[in-house]
Amino acid sequence: MSAQHGSSSDYRPATFTRAVGIWTVLLLGAVAALFAALFIGSSDITVRDSIAAMFGQGDTLAATAVYQLRLPRALAAFGTGGLLAVSGCLMQVLLRNPLADPYILGLSGGAAVGALGAMLLGAGVFAVTASAAAGALASSLLVFVLASRDLARLRISTTVVDSPRLILTGVMLAAGWGAVVTLILVLAPERNLRGMLFWAMGDLGGVQNYAPVLIVLAVLLLAVGPRLRQFNVLLRGDAVAATLGVRVGPLKSLIFVAASISTATAVTTAGTIGFVGLVVPHALRLLIGNDQRVLVPACAIAGGGLLVVADTIARTIVDPQQLPVGVVTAFVGVPAFLTLLLRGR
Amino acid sequence: MTDAPGTTRIELRNLGLRVAGRDLIRALDLRVDAGEMWCVLGANGSGKSTLLNALAGLQRIHRGTVAFSGRDASRMDPLQLARTRGFMPQTVSDAFSSKVLDVVLSARHPRLSLWEWGGDEDHSVALEALAAVGMRELIGRDVTTLSGGERQRVAIATLLAQQVDVMLLDEPTASLDLHHQIHVLAHLQALARAGKTIIYSIHDTNLAYEYSTHGILLLGDGTLMHGPIREVMSGASLSTAFRHPISEKLVDGEIFFVADRTHSAPPP
Numbered sequence: 001m002s003a004q005h006g007s008s009s010d011y012r013p014a015t016f017t018r019a020v021g022i023w024t025v026l027l028l029g030a031v032a033a034l035f036a037a038l039f040i041g042s043s044d045i046t047v048r049d050s051i052a053a054m055f056g057q058g059d060t061l062a063a064t065a066v067y068q069l070r071l072p073r074a075l076a077a078f079g080t081g082g083l084l085a086v087s088g089c090l091m092q093v094l095l096r097n098p099l100a101d102p103y104i105l106g107l108s109g110g111a112a113v114g115a116l117g118a119m120l121l122g123a124g125v126f127a128v129t130a131s132a133a134a135g136a137l138a139s140s141l142l143v144f145v146l147a148s149r150d151l152a153r154l155r156i157s158t159t160v161v162d163s164p165r166l167i168l169t170g171v172m173l174a175a176g177w178g179a180v181v182t183l184i185l186v187l188a189p190e191r192n193l194r195g196m197l198f199w200a201m202g203d204l205g206g207v208q209n210y211a212p213v214l215i216v217l218a219v220l221l222l223a224v225g226p227r228l229r230q231f232n233v234l235l236r237g238d239a240v241a242a243t244l245g246v247r248v249g250p251l252k253s254l255i256f257v258a259a260s261i262s263t264a265t266a267v268t269t270a271g272t273i274g275f276v277g278l279v280v281p282h283a284l285r286l287l288i289g290n291d292q293r294v295l296v297p298a299c300a301i302a303g304g305g306l307l308v309v310a311d312t313i314a315r316t317i318v319d320p321q322q323l324p325v326g327v328v329t330a331f332v333g334v335p336a337f338l339t340l341l342l343r344g345r
Numbered sequence: 346m347t348d349a350p351g352t353t354r355i356e357l358r359n360l361g362l363r364v365a366g367r368d369l370i371r372a373l374d375l376r377v378d379a380g381e382m383w384c385v386l387g388a389n390g391s392g393k394s395t396l397l398n399a400l401a402g403l404q405r406i407h408r409g410t411v412a413f414s415g416r417d418a419s420r421m422d423p424l425q426l427a428r429t430r431g432f433m434p435q436t437v438s439d440a441f442s443s444k445v446l447d448v449v450l451s452a453r454h455p456r457l458s459l460w461e462w463g464g465d466e467d468h469s470v471a472l473e474a475l476a477a478v479g480m481r482e483l484i485g486r487d488v489t490t491l492s493g494g495e496r497q498r499v500a501i502a503t504l505l506a507q508q509v510d511v512m513l514l515d516e517p518t519a520s521l522d523l524h525h526q527i528h529v530l531a532h533l534q535a536l537a538r539a540g541k542t543i544i545y546s547i548h549d550t551n552l553a554y555e556y557s558t559h560g561i562l563l564l565g566d567g568t569l570m571h572g573p574i575r576e577v578m579s580g581a582s583l584s585t586a587f588r589h590p591i592s593e594k595l596v597d598g599e600i601f602f603v604a605d606r607t608h609s610a611p612p613p
Contacts, residue, residue: 009481009482009483009484009485010485011444011446011484011485013444013446013447013450013463013468014447014462015462016462092441096440096441097440098440098441226459226460229454229457229462230454232447232451232454233451233454235440235441235443236437236439236448236451237434237437237438239398239401239403239432239434240432240434240437240451242401242402242403242423243401243402243403243426243427243430243431243432244427244451244452244454244455244507245422245423245424245425245426245427245428245454245455246423246454247423285441285442289444289447290441290442290443290447291447293462
């Protein structure tokens with residue numbers, strides 16, 4: 001697992017066998033995190049009760065907590081984390097920018113305006129969810145239309161250097177959405193503020209259905225899976241990729257659409273959880289190298305596992321209160337990432 | 346890859362290139378054969394990069410056709426083209442850390458099927474390419490930590506690993522010191538002599554004259570001169586192309602081109 005180390009003349013490129021090894025290790029960690037999430041909880045149910053309940057013994061209260069509260073929530077956390085980490089990785093490839101995260105092109109702002117706007121109007125959970133999804137997709141569509149010259153038709157562009165127009169378009173839209181969000185928060189009655197704040201920080205407490213995130217995650221991996229070697233080539237720049245036989249325009253459009261749908265699903269499920277999409281791809285790059293064929297599946301597993309851990313912490317650490325999971329990902333993610341970045345330099 | 350010298354590799358028929366409504370090249374007919382090393386010369390903005398980009402398929406062609414070994418490039422599949430010709434842009438900026446070997450291996454992409462990861466053959470092709478530019482020891486180095494000269498050599502190794510007959514290079518010697526410029530050009534010359542076709546742009550007229558077999562001199566008004574290097578390059582033709590008096594000087598029996606220094610002194 002150390003592409004980083006070793007003298008520079010005996011470096012071996014990533015092989016499929018090594019990739020499977022890395023994925024297996026990460027998967028074991030993620031499964032362990034999922035089990036821990038089932039056993040650990042805020043209520044008076046002990047870990048022993050939870051384990052007994054899992055195997056069909058013990059009281060019904062424990063069984064209800066494990067199977068009807070914790071399991072759906074943990075699975076939703078896994079799917080959401082996986083989607084965010086993969087989307088972050090895709091955006092970094094698309095924009096060839098290490099600072100990119102799933103929200104960089106303004107998608108989260110659109111979702112927030114949708115969700116908070118619905119809350120302001122006193123809508124119920126379903127309407128808030130639908131409105132968030134509509135906002136996210138509207139925002140993506142706007143970026144796609146405004147910057148289509150830099151996405152779909154890039155192959156005939158005369159410039160060899162990357163155009164900053166796509167990222168600037170996204171960042172400008174994000175700023176616009178941010179102003180609308182602030183406006184909504186200012187106008188909102190005080191009793192609504194707490195719910196809005198939790199939504200904006202990212203929270204898995206109200207998750208009803210874990211199926212969408214898991215299905216979209218599976219579809220996402222199937223869609224990008226055969227194209228990961230093209231991602232490696234694309235990272236070397238549009239001109240190089242085009243002359244190496246990659247259809248740059250269609251590939252970039254696919255990355256944008258895949259990342260947008262994934263992020264929209266994650267945000268609709270759990271609000272705007274920060275840091276996972278930025279930190280997980282970078283941390284994995286430092287650990288296992290920057291071959292997208294290894295990295296993208298690894299992001300799905302590690303991102304999912306990390307969010308399961310973060311959510312378990314969020315619902316237990318200040319028991320009986322619950323924290324928004326976005327706070328925990330920031331508290332865990334920022335120091336962990338800085339340690340990785342600065343070690344041995 | 347081992348065609349006899351004289352095999353036609355590139356054929357331009359009635360090629361016209363236009364950027365922002367300005368004709369850079371009007372109706373160019375040209376044949377480039379195996380074993381030839383063509384330099385593209387011209388003033389800034391005269392269309393050197395545009396021509397190379399057009400040959401690489403990165404630039405919309407206004408008129409005419411580009412054909413590789415008799416096949417119209419516009420009808421070839423991108424992967425098929427990528428196995429025919431390679432392109433080295435002037436600069437490649439690396440946004441992310443990546444190992445030298447991984448960068449060179451990326452050039453194997455057009456030779457692998459959808460799910461293939463690349464095996465021992467690709468690995469040894471990449472190592473050979475790196476050894477050819479003297480970078481074999483640095484395969485595990487992070488490309489973002491390399492010097493300008495080392496980066497350029499990695500870029501050339503990447504082009505070599507692509508194993509193409511036609512190599513297009515946009516100013517391969519820009520940003521290199523004199524020693525590395527000569528090293529790179531000598532290397533390209535050796536490749537051409539081994540049967541590759543090289544087309545590259547360059548600003549240094551004397552290096553171009555020494556290393557190229559043929560030349561294209563863009564005159565900046567849509568017209569150009571092309572042919573064997575000794576017919577194309579002269580004090581008179583360069584003076585026209587660069588709009589600056591350039592004279593030929595004979596030093597130890599070799600021709601050198603010298604730009605007049607009094608002509609364009611800065612205004613007092």
